Amino acid sequence: MHEIGTAPADFAEFYRTEAARVQHVMCAFAGRELGAEAAAEGFARMLERWDRLRELGPPQRRAYVLTTAKHYARRRAEAESRYIGLEDRPWTEPSADDDGLGRVEDSLGLEAAVRRLIDSLPLRRRQVALLYxxxxxxxxxxxxxxxxxxxxxxxxxxxxxKVLQPYVRRFQQIMEASEHGRA
Incomplete structure (x- = not known):
């Protein structure tokens, strides 16, 4: 394990060439603050294991850092979502005749389905989806x-x-129903 400020020269070179790219991808994946933190964590974990990982080629090193950072961001986001106090959650009791509730449920279900779909994609296609x-x-x-x-x-x-087209159509239907519900 290496101490801060004593990174091997080959790691420092790897970091200089890849840091901006990794941070860009992670900020697209997790937002600016968490993305930057996750990218830093990915490089820190790489540095901890540098003696074993230095023989990897640059694409494999970058993939290791990105995968580590992605897992870190997901764990942090999941942990933070668990600890939101009930008093911090806005809540109003929906009425029985509130037809907007069904649209909200549809919208949330659609969002979850799209997230599952994107998460199931191969790494390169998922990266393209997030960046594009x-x-x-x-x-x-x-x-x-x-x-x-x-x-x-x-x-x-x-x-x-092509894959997202049915989800886009469903989203448009939900939005049109919302428009008609407000009018």
Whole structure:
């Protein structure tokens, strides 16, 4: 294990070349604050295991840091969601004739289904989905960050659109029902 400030030169070089890219991906995945914290944690864990992991190639090192950071972000988000006090949760008793409740339930169920779908995708397609749909990055920027061709990014996005199309239609139906319910 290495102490702070005594990182091996090859780790320092790896960090210099990959830190911005990893942080960008993690901020797209988990938001700015948690993403930056998770990226730092991923590199810290890599440094702890550097003696065993230094022989990996740059793509495998980056994948290790990203996977570690992603797991850290998920654990933190899950832990934080468990400890929200009841007094911090807004609550009003829905009335029996509140037709908006069904739309909210539909919307939450739809969101959970989309999250499960994205989580089930292969790593590269999931990364493209997060950067394209959530972070609004362009094809060229995603290609640069993930070290793939723009045509590969376009293919991933086209396939993602096909898979997500039924969810988008359902979302539009929920929104239209909300519009008609308000009018």
């Amino acid at each position: 749909f959530l972070h609004d990055d362009g094809y060229a920027q995603i290609a640069s960050v993930l070290e793939m061709s723009e045509s590969t990014v376009r293919t991933h996005v086209a396939e993602l659109r």
